[in-house]
Amino acid sequence: MSDFIPIDLQQPQPVEQRLPEPPMPPDVSVDLMEDPFLWNEIRAIIENHIATQPRSLQAHIGPSELGTDCVHCLAAKLAGWKHANQAVSWLPFIGTCVHEHFERLFRDLSEGTDQYEHRWQTELRVTVGALHGINDGYEITGSIDLYDRKAHATCDWKIVSDRTIKTVKATGPSQTYRIQASLYGIGLTRMGETVERSCVYYLPRNAVSLASAYPVEMPFDPQPGMWALQRANMLKAFMDTIRMRDGLPTLDAWINRLPRSSTHCFDCGTWVDDMITGLPEFDPPASRINVPSEWLALIPLIQPTYQPNNQ
Numbered sequence: 001m002s003d004f005i006p007i008d009l010q011q012p013q014p015v016e017q018r019l020p021e022p023p024m025p026p027d028v029s030v031d032l033m034e035d036p037f038l039w040n041e042i043r044a045i046i047e048n049h050i051a052t053q054p055r056s057l058q059a060h061i062g063p064s065e066l067g068t069d070c071v072h073c074l075a076a077k078l079a080g081w082k083h084a085n086q087a088v089s090w091l092p093f094i095g096t097c098v099h100e101h102f103e104r105l106f107r108d109l110s111e112g113t114d115q116y117e118h119r120w121q122t123e124l125r126v127t128v129g130a131l132h133g134i135n136d137g138y139e140i141t142g143s144i145d146l147y148d149r150k151a152h153a154t155c156d157w158k159i160v161s162d163r164t165i166k167t168v169k170a171t172g173p174s175q176t177y178r179i180q181a182s183l184y185g186i187g188l189t190r191m192g193e194t195v196e197r198s199c200v201y202y203l204p205r206n207a208v209s210l211a212s213a214y215p216v217e218m219p220f221d222p223q224p225g226m227w228a229l230q231r232a233n234m235l236k237a238f239m240d241t242i243r244m245r246d247g248l249p250t251l252d253a254w255i256n257r258l259p260r261s262s263t264h265c266f267d268c269g270t271w272v273d274d275m276i277t278g279l280p281e282f283d284p285p286a287s288r289i290n291v292p293s294e295w296l297a298l299i300p301l302i303q304p305t306y307q308p309n310n311q
């Protein structure tokens with residue numbers, strides 16, 4: 001007996017390095033999957049939640065809608081037209097979730113005691129102007145995603161597709177977003193705050209990192225926002241006059257004849273009153289009623305696009 005443990009003094013020979021083989025996937029057949037029965041209930045809960053979000057229920061027009069280049073849909077919103085039943089807005093909901101998280105992030109930083117103390121204001125409610133209807137005017141309000149008190153800047157998060165980022169890089173921010181930013185600055189100025197910069201941050205919805213985010217930072221310019229407020233009030237005055245003189249069906253017919261966006265409009269084709277079937281007996285009355293020429297003559301007065309030189 002010995003405790004001697006033999007030691008192999010031979011030089012170790014290189015061993016052929018071989019990666020272990022990945023295990024074979026388990027032999028699963030799709031036949032084993034059951035028809036989902038929990039999902040229907042879960043989906044209904046999510047969709048009901050999305051459909052009852054404050055943004056989905058918004059009745060009055062807001063800063064994010066005043067700058068559209070679609071005169072038809074601007075008038076439809078001012079008139080309170082109803083959307084046809086649409087699929088629940090999943091993509092905007094993703095944006096809402098990011099907004100809510102960023103709201104907490106910057107609010108917590110601002111409530112801390114380090115270098116960001118008191119710097120940020122999140123979801124700051126502002127009144128940007130008013131719509132002076134003959135019977136039903138109201139103040140136009142909105143929430144600024146982030147106001148940077150130190151830099152005197154408004155910031156807006158846009159959670160968007162790769163295609164949108166590509167378009168913005170090529171042609172700049174849309175008129176809708178530029179006017180929304182301008183209106184926020186106007187609202188803050190009305191509160192006595194100083195605004196120097198309007199920021200629109202396009203964040204990719206599908207990318208693996210923020211490397212493809214596209215930040216747009218502009219000097220604050222109140223003129224586009226003032227133009228949009230003036231245009232909305234002119235349009236509202238026309239609409240109230242037509243309705244008082246010739247009634248609601250004529251007003252709807254007039255709205256039906258307003259020019260659509262030449263670029264892209266999320267609302268075009270979603271209104272019940274727009275549903276043209278090609279069968280006149282099923283089409284909404286708005287498409288069949290004659291509009292007096294005096295009302296048609298007003299249409300060219302409403303500019304679809306902001307022209308700085310016209311101010």
Ligand SMILES: [Zn+2]
Nearest residue numbers: 070073265268
């Ligand atoms: Zn439209």
